[in-house]
Amino acid sequence: EDQVTQSPEALRLQEGESSSLNCSYTVSGLRGLFWYRQDPGKGPEFLFTLYSAGEEKEKERLKATLTKKESFLHITAPKPEDSATYLCAVPGSARQLTFGSGTQLTVLP
């Protein structure tokens, strides 16, 4: 059974204070790893897909990286508008996503 664990559960940063979120996974065969952003009262918004160890993707202040056991979401010089819950997920053999519990990020001005 696929498992995804995210840490920390919550993270408070000052504006401009860079940090990283962690997503550890256990899967029978990695078919990809997804990062989503979720704002309160909304659905998950797709950010990145990573397919193989060593791969990196960037979008504005966010950079996602992937190893054989975990993925990191690096946030560089965050702004208050980056505050959200960040979710990672892995697809199973039948395409169903297994999600982690998320990291709730708060960026203070």
Added chain:
Amino acid sequence: EAGVTQFPSHSVIEKGQTVTLRCDPISGHDNLYWYRRVMGKEIKFLLHFVKESKQDESGMPNNRFLAERTGGTYSTLKVQPAELEDSGVYFCASSHGTLTQYFGPGTRLTVL
């Protein structure tokens, strides 16, 4: 391009009543998925349609839940009769050709 839409956004019903949730996927997306998040838990998979066929319904909690996708377009998820533990947020997602799934805003269901 319109995203995934869901209706209603909120529903409050009493235990024993019936509720039907609707999802309209992104146009042209053959794959449609239902997920659920109950209070304090992570988002969990319910089922997967490819066009009008159920590809995987291993996540459906019990036979009080019935999902349909007539004509391979929109989908409905009916809960009958609703129980207290069915409360949560129900998300729909769709995809086409890739594993990347795009999510709707969700329907918040409260069973009293």
